[in-house]
Amino acid sequence: MSEILKRATFEATNSHQLSIVVVPIITGALATACVALRFRARYIQRLRCLFDDWLALVALILTWIFQGVNLAAVFAGGAGLPIETVIAIDPTAVTTYLKIILANFSLWVVTVSVVQLSILFFYIRIFSVNKVFAWLSYVMVVLVTTFAIAGLFSEIFSCVPVSKSWDPTVNGTCVDGKSYCSAIGIIHVVFDLAIVTIPLPFIWRLKIAKGKKVVLSVLLCLGLVATIISLLKIVCLFDLTGIPQADVTDYLWLTILFQTVELPIGIICCCVPSLKPVMGEITAPFNSLASRLLSYSRRTDGQASSNVYASWSQSGDAGTDSKSQFVRLDSSFAHVGREGVQHDASAQAEEYELSRPSDNKPKDSNAINVSQTYAITRL
Incomplete structure (x- = not known):
């Protein structure tokens, strides 16, 4: 990767490139803050970090590596630029871009699976008393792990030999791109929906206040945002750009952008349910400010009332004629x-x-x- 970055010959000049560069910084920072607060919450509770916490941290590290790969795609591979422009600037950049895209999709399938596993092990920890739910969660763990391994190897060996993925002149074969894209995308979306919806029936059977049930359901359904993004980024099913597939360097810019949003949002969703213990520290400064403002308002009202009563008790100089x-x-x-x-x-x-x-x-x-x-x- 360092050798690729040394060959960086492109600048982020258009909206496609700028979005791929800027958006990951914002979403990655939010995900980092959520993971940090998650570990802070465990510290406040004097509890040791468990497997789901460490998986969230691993997912965050992989996400930042993934964002670095995308930056390499922009600055070294010309991602977001028309292929004619890329070839005119550096004819070898297209090969570099295709190598980076192979690394991009391989890393994505692993990272998104780690995020899902973190959520599933969180479920197992919280709802372990329910045997049916725990059994369903373990089944999903096996399925997600299998998907990660199969997806990684199928991506790497989608062309045989592997070098044919970035060099079409090499003799060999490749799987049908559209069929492969559809299969991976649909399986991932189905897993997302299952992970979001499986806990809902069990939550509504809990003997807790209805308001708490609603809050828990809403927190879990935040994952639907990542699911929608996962669905939209399947370019083989939804052509949202109108860019021809032959324009390889510009064709996938929206998919790359959606990936840079999907992974951090997934991390945020898997961390939010664990942040209740630390919310007091976050809201304390605002509560203190509100208390000071209320106290000041009461003092001001009290002084105004005192001035009114004082004006009633004032008397003028004594005179012979009383009025x-x-x-x-x-x-x-x-x-x-x-x-x-x-x-x-x-x-x-x-x-x-x-x-x-x-x-x-x-x-x-x-x-x-x-x-x-x-x-x-x-x-």
Whole structure:
């Protein structure tokens, strides 16, 4: 691979090439974060990492190697460029491209199978008490492993001798490309659907809250995204580009792109159900910020209320002519039961009930009986 990269003679200039270069970085980073959080969750729980955890890590490593192979296809093989352009720049690049594509599909079939095995062993660990489900999971493990081995060897030896895969002038034979592509693609999609749907009946039989059943089902069904991508990338069944198959360097650009998305999404889906213990650490900063904002809002409201009450109790300078100002209290505040009013006649505070008049109060010329709630301040 290093020798191939040394011969890099192409630049990513069009949208086909740029998508193959940029998208894997984004999806790969997300997958890496999920695997790291998965191991963090095990650490928080003080649990040792099990076989499904290590398989997720292996799948991540293989995915990054796979992304490196795709970069080599762009920069050394001219992937995403019309074949006429590739030949004009470097006539030997087509041979390099075909070698890389052989490595691409061989590595893909292994990596995607490791992702599926990680999910299956996670099922076995979680639902091991259900013998029927455990038995079905082990059957799927055998089928997926068989598919990985058979797919790897059938890809490598799709042409005999192997060199005929990248050199059409060599005498030999190759399997029918369309039939092989259809078989591998359909088997993989069927396995994806089986892995996603097998746990659902068992989840809905669990004696847990219905809301938790829905959440678990949704998490497992995230794998359907990878299944849809797997289906769309079968170029022998769905021609989404309109590029003729003879244009080998540009014909498979969308398939390569879908592969760079499919594998990381599969890793993310196999990790998400394990991340509950670490979600508290992720959401803690946001919860803290929300608490501070709520506390600040309450303090601000409290200060505003204090200022309103303070304005009611203020009084002006004493004068010989007394004047009273009536201020209607807002309906959103509780009624004031008793309020102190200072008047010149006795030079001391007397209490009058303002919420309703009372016949038992002493008759006083300075007393004011009102039927509605007011606050009285001296001017």
